[in-house]
Amino acid sequence: MTLGTCLENVRATTPLVHNITNYVTVNDVANIILACGGSPIMSDEPRDVEDITSICGGLNINIGTLNERSIQAMYLAGAKANELGHKVLLDPVGAGASRLRTETALGLMEKMHFDVIRGNVSEIKTLAGSAAATRGVDASAADAVTDENLDAMVRLVKELSARTGAVIAITGAIDLVSDAQRCYVIRNGRAQMGAITGTGCQLSGMMTAFLVANPDRPLEATAAAVCAMGLAGEIGLEALQPGEGNATYRNRIIDAIYRMDGVALDRGAKYAVR
Amino acid sequence: MTLGTCLENVRATTPLVHNITNYVTVNDVANIILACGGSPIMSDEPRDVEDITSICGGLNINIGTLNERSIQAMYLAGAKANELGHKVLLDPVGAGASRLRTETALGLMEKMHFDVIRGNVSEIKTLAGSAAATRGVDASAADAVTDENLDAMVRLVKELSARTGAVIAITGAIDLVSDAQRCYVIRNGRAQMGAITGTGCQLSGMMTAFLVANPDRPLEATAAAVCAMGLAGEIGLEALQPGEGNATYRNRIIDAIYRMDGVALDRGAKYAVR
C-alpha cells in the first residue's frame, strides 16, 4: 500500500476522531482533520468522554494545557478506547518541561496501549528515559535529529517502539517514523513551519484519522500523515505571497491538505526506509 | 421588516452577546459576532456569569466541550438572563451523541426559556424525542432534510416550536426556521461549509446578536441570520482562489459577513415561507 493510498482511505471512510487536546491549537486540529477527510469531535469532561469515544474510531490524546479534569478524562477515554479496540495516539506536549506533563505522559503509557506516540525529539527522548534538553514545548537544538546522529536515533526509536508496542514518530527537520523493525526517515517540510503554533498538534490529529482509516497498516499510515504534513508545508510556503507571514502560512498548510490527493502525496513524499 | 433590515439593526445597535461556548470554535464565534456588528463576551465561570450576562442583551449557550463547571454556569446564566428578559439561544452541539449532552440540553430546556434553539437535524430530532441517527457532532445523512421529507420536517419544527415556545432552526443543505405558525425554508449556503469546523457555532453566536437587535421579531431575526450565513458561504466560495481550501474559506465567510449590508442580504436571501 502506498502512502497516497493511506490518504485516499481517509477520504473514502470519513473516520471520526475523538480529541482530548489543548485549547491553544484545537481549532486548527479540527480543521486539518476535516481537510484530510476525517471528522473531529472534542470532549474532555470525564462524564462525557466514554460515550464520545465509543462512537469514534480513534482517540487523540494531547497533553498540552492539561488539567486535573482533562487528565482524568484521558485515563477514562483511553481505557474505553482500548477496550473497544480503537486506535489511540499520544502527543506528549511539553513532556520534560514540567513534572506533571512528564508524569502524565508516562502514567498514560503505563495504563493504556498507544498505537502511536508522536512528539518532538526532546519529548520522545524524555519518554525513552534518555537525557533530553527540552526548551518549553519546542525541541532543544541540542537534541535535533541530524545526519550525524541518525544511526543512534533510529536505534532509539526502534527500541522505544519495541518496548511500548507503539509506532514512534519524532518530527523535526528530519522526521523518524518507526516500529520495532523498520524506520521511515522523512525529509519533507520547511523550517518556517516552526513559526506556526500547533503544526505538531495538527499532525497528531490528522495522523489519528489516518490510523483509523488504515487499521492494519499503522506504520504506513503514520508515515503518510507525516509526509502529507511536510508536503503541505512545502506547498503552503511556495504559495505564500509577498508580505504574508506565519498566520497566513498556517491557513495555506491546512488548505494544501484539503487539496492534496493520493497521487500528489506519493509524488511529493521524500523518505527512505531503514 | 425585511431580513436585510434585521442585519442593519445589528450594525446600528452593537448588541452585546454573552457566550458560554466550546473552546474549539470560540475565536471564530467572536470574530463573526464582531463582523455582523455585535460585541462578544465569553465567560463560563459560575462566579462570573451572572454579572457578565447582566450587562449583555443576549446569551448564547453552546454545549460543545461542556464540563461540570460550564454546565453549572449555563444554568446560572440562563436563569439570570430569563429574569432580565434577555434573549437566550441554545445550540445543542452533540445532543444525541452522549448521554451528558442530551441530558444537559433537555435539562436546560426544562429549567429556562429559550428564544431560539438552533442545531443540525440530528440534534433537533433528538430534542424533539424523535429517532435520530447522530454521527458525532455532524448530522447523520439519514436524518437530512430533503424535498421528499420536507412536509414532515416542517410539521416537526412547528410542533417543537409550539411545545417549547422557541423559534426552532435546523441548518443543513435545506434550512428550516420556524415558529408554531410559519416556517422559513431556506436554500442559501454551500456544501463545502461542512468542511469547516464551527459554521454552526458561528451562526448561533451571530444569531443571538440578530435576536437582541430585533427584539420583537425573533422569527425574522433568526431567518435573517441563517440567510446571511448561507449567503456568506456562497460569496466566500466564489472568492476562493486556486489552491485555497477550508482554512481560508473559513476566513472568507467571516469576511463576507463583515462586508455584507442589508441590501445585499435581501438580494441574496433564497427562501420560501410555509
Add this chain to the structure above:
Amino acid sequence: MTLGTCLENVRATTPLVHNITNYVTVNDVANIILACGGSPIMSDEPRDVEDITSICGGLNINIGTLNERSIQAMYLAGAKANELGHKVLLDPVGAGASRLRTETALGLMEKMHFDVIRGNVSEIKTLAGSAAATRGVDASAADAVTDENLDAMVRLVKELSARTGAVIAITGAIDLVSDAQRCYVIRNGRAQMGAITGTGCQLSGMMTAFLVANPDRPLEATAAAVCAMGLAGEIGLEALQPGEGNATYRNRIIDAIYRMDGVALDRGAKYAVR
C-alpha cells in the same frame, strides 16, 4: 536604545513566555509571540504552572475567561515568577465588567509585582479606582483618551505607575505607555482593529516577549510593542484586498509582525514623549 532595537532583541534571544490566558484568543496570542521572535507556552493548571513559569523568562497573565482553577494558577505562577525575578504582565480583561474580574485583578496586584499592566482605558480606570464606564470587554466611548483629556489621562497613568511600580499601558485610538516620569503618547493603529477579537490580548503576549528581551528597559520595550502592533495594523489594513474583512485582517496583522524588522518599526512608530 530605539524601539526598533527592542524588536531586534526579541528576534536575537527568542524569549520564552508563559501565558495564562483566555481560550478565545489564545491561538492568535501564540502565533503573534512566534511572529515577533518569541516562544509561547500555555499552562493554567495549578500543579503545572510553577514548573512551566520557571523555565520561561516572562509571565503573561490575562484574566479573560478566568475560572477558579486558572485564578489559583495565576497566584501560584505570579509568586514563582516574582521569586525568580521574571517579567510579569497583567492584562485585566473585563475589569469593571464583573465583580470577579475586578477583584481578581486587584487581588493579583496586591499579592505580586507586575512589570507592566496593559488594558483598555475603562479597565485601567477601574484599577486606578477612578469612575469607569466599562462596556463588556471593550472600552466605553465615554472613557476614551482624546486630545481634550490627554493631560488628565497622562497624569492618571503616571500616578498609577508611581503607585504600583508597573509600567502602565492604555491602548485605544491614542495609546499611553507610562512609568512614573515619562509617558509615550502613541498614535499608531487603525480603528478597524476593534473589529478583530483579541488584538489587545495579542499585544499583551507580544509585549511580554519584548519585556523579557529588554530586561533593563521596560518603558521602551512596552512602547515598542505598542507601536509594533499599531504599525502592523496599518500595514495589514493597507494589504487588505477587496472583499476581505476582519478575519483576514487578523491574519495580515500577525503576518506584518512576522515581516517587521527594527528599521521598519523605527520608521513607522508615531509617538511623542511627555
